[in-house]
Amino acid sequence: MGYDFTLADVEYLASADGVDALGRVDTLELTTRTRLADISWARTRFGDRTAMLVETVLARRKAALKLDGARDWLLTDDAVQQATPAVVAAHRARRLAGRVVHDVTCSIGAELAALVGVADTVIGSDLDAVRLAMAAHNVPAAHLLRADALSPVTRGTTVVADPARRSGGRRTHDPAMLQPPLPDLLDVYRGRELAVKCAPGMDFDALDWDGEVEVVSLDGGVREACLYSRGLAEPGVRRRAAVLRGDGAGFEITDKHDDDIPDRPPGEWIIDPDGAVVRAGLVRHYAAAHGLWQLDPRIAYLTGDAVPDGVRGFRILEQLKYTEKALRQTLARLECGSVEILVRGVDADPAVLRPRLKLRGDRPLSVVLTRIGRTPVAFVCEPTR
Structure with a gap:
């Protein structure tokens, strides 16, 4: 639970004394390593107002990455x-x-x-x-x-x-x-x-x-x-x-865009559309706008022979029917030492699967696990950076 601010607290924090106190507390590190010592220092100077001052400074630091001008705002952690x-x-x-x-x-x-x-x-x-x-x-x-x-x-x-x-x-x-x-x-x-x-x-x-x-x-x-x-x-x-x-x-x-895309085998690249496109149900519209098509009509992964500007793509090196053993052998042959695993349509947990692949090489690769029709498929890829 955070500090429970009152109207009197807000009035004080907006006053000249409050602004000065916030400035002094903001000089403290207030990390896990220093928190106890910093709060002890603040209590000797600001007494019962320490909690509201510390809460405000920490909330401002968190908000600085999210809100413009938040270094001077009055706010709470929950509100941020x-x-x-x-x-x-x-x-x-x-x-x-x-x-x-x-x-x-x-x-x-x-x-x-x-x-x-x-x-x-x-x-x-x-x-x-x-x-x-x-x-x-x-x-x-x-x-x-x-x-x-x-x-x-x-x-x-x-x-x-x-x-x-x-x-x-x-x-x-x-x-x-x-x-x-x-x-x-x-x-x-x-x-x-x-x-x-x-x-x-x-x-x-x-x-x-x-x-x-x-x-x-x-x-x-x-x-x-x-x-x-x-x-x-x-x-x-x-x-x-x-x-x-x-x-x-x-x-x-938008859904006013054309959504007519071809039904073709995988191209040179796999593209994982932005989550907003997927959640809005506009995967086909996005694909049509960029000359892409779907690996499977029920799966959001797209494929094509070029990657749209500003989008990360995965260049297909190998395609195989997915089994853990087959994937492990393919990654070993390609001297893979670290792997990023993307999954849609297949029951696989990347955190569980990764250590079981027993990677020994030094090549970073990506694996896209998905389903084409009823067949689980693994694409071993080289990602763009």
């Missing part, structure tokens, strides 16, 4: 974990440019910060008075008020919501277990322009949703899905994958 990364929030904000936007679950203000300067007017509300006070410090240009997300307090605004995805301390994919519950949120704002952040593992086909579902990844990791009402969606688009990069590169693909 839940906050939308700045790159993802900026991506959503561009879709809402020029609108009057109301974030009804604003927390410490991560979405608000991205919207300010892009949206026409930015409003934030939350039931948590402490997080709302932190948001007021972090994003002073936003208009803030305390309100329940399920009790609308604005009209004519575009609503943004990020229901908490933890229930009983555990992450949940059940829409009814979110806070506030997703079905209730959709019902309350039915007919309004709405963008709702959701877990990417949710079963979107089971939702009563006639707008767009966008799945977003950042630097190779799937971060979220977002439901966009029809007025915020591109006409005719029901599914979108947004593949974002911290360096500004990336791409988007």
Whole structure:
């Protein structure tokens, strides 16, 4: 459990004395090796305020990799974990440019910060008075008020919501277990322009949703899905994958793209599509856009004779019917000393399999284990870097 901040704590941390104290605590290493000595030093100087100061400094350090300008923010560790990364929030904000936007679950203000300067007017509300006070410090240009997300307090605004995805301390994919519950949120704002952040593992086909579902990844990791009402969606688009990069590169693909791909034997390369493409159900659309095709129509691995720009590929050296013995013999013949194992459609655990391959060489290779039809297949590959 983290420190339980109060409104008085937020007031102190935002004061000149609090800023000075945070600066002094931030000079401490605060690692596992030094934690006890550092906290003892802080207690001799700041007494009962030590816990809030240490928590804030550690949360800021964690947030620095995720949120722009977080070195000066007031926040909690839990809020940092839940906050939308700045790159993802900026991506959503561009879709809402020029609108009057109301974030009804604003927390410490991560979405608000991205919207300010892009949206026409930015409003934030939350039931948590402490997080709302932190948001007021972090994003002073936003208009803030305390309100329940399920009790609308604005009209004519575009609503943004990020229901908490933890229930009983555990992450949940059940829409009814979110806070506030997703079905209730959709019902309350039915007919309004709405963008709702959701877990990417949710079963979107089971939702009563006639707008767009966008799945977003950042630097190779799937971060979220977002439901966009029809007025915020591109006409005719029901599914979108947004593949974002911290360096500004990336791409988007939607179900409006062609998904006609050939049925051919494996090409020279195997490509493992980005997780956002897979979760959005747009593997065939991505393949068609890049001249690729599937190894098997039920498996997400793609193949082709060239690798799309900026994508990691695996050049096929050998293809064999998969058995552990056959794979071990092939890797030994190729003098493999270390192996990366990718698996789809085959019951194999890379962590269990790797030591049983008894590698003795010095060549790094990759193995793609999958299924073509009913046959388990192993592709021994040389990866791009």
